Amino acid sequence: QPDPVVLLDCAEKHEGFDSRFSAIRRSYRYRIFNRPARLTFERGLAWHVKAELDAGAMNDAAQEFVGHHDFTTFRHSKCQAKSPEKTLEAFTVRREGQFVIAECSSRSFLHNQVRSMVGTLKLVGEGKWTAQDVRAALAARDxxxxxxxxxxxxxxxxxxxxxPKDEDLAKAKAKKLEESQR
Known part of the structure; x- marks a missing residue:
């Protein structure tokens, strides 16, 4: 049986629309199953972390990522993005029973950026790192x-x-005009 995919909404787009480059925001959720016992039904669908995680501390540290930063530290070595600078709009971490849920949004992300940030926040949740350590890692750009x-x-x-389609068309028209005036 193929992987389940459900279409919830659709909208007509103009010629020249690009699903990747026309996006103005992407949102991700990362699920950590936080309990000592191994996974059963959630196997392959969540990261199993046995040690108790402090989701509140993780959420506090996640705020270090919010805003415009150079995310070189949290970028895959083979990332092809032109710049490591990104603006993270939001990043929250909360506990829902045995799950720790991390959610973030940005116009775009670097290769492995979300997974790198969540892995770093796990260290905070375990008490091995603090928000200051996250800030220092971000500032290191390494x-x-x-x-x-x-x-x-x-x-x-x-x-x-x-x-919306009309707004996107207007922006595309303005961009073409600007390019033609160069």
């Missing part, structure tokens, strides 16, 4: 200061936002 990269199990793209 991959060796990153915490562990969280596994792909547990990472979900939960939304991609686009401008």
């Amino acid at each position: 991959r060796k200061f990153c915490g562990p990269v969280a596994p792909a199990d547990g990472l979900y793209l939960t939304g991609v936002d686009y401008r």
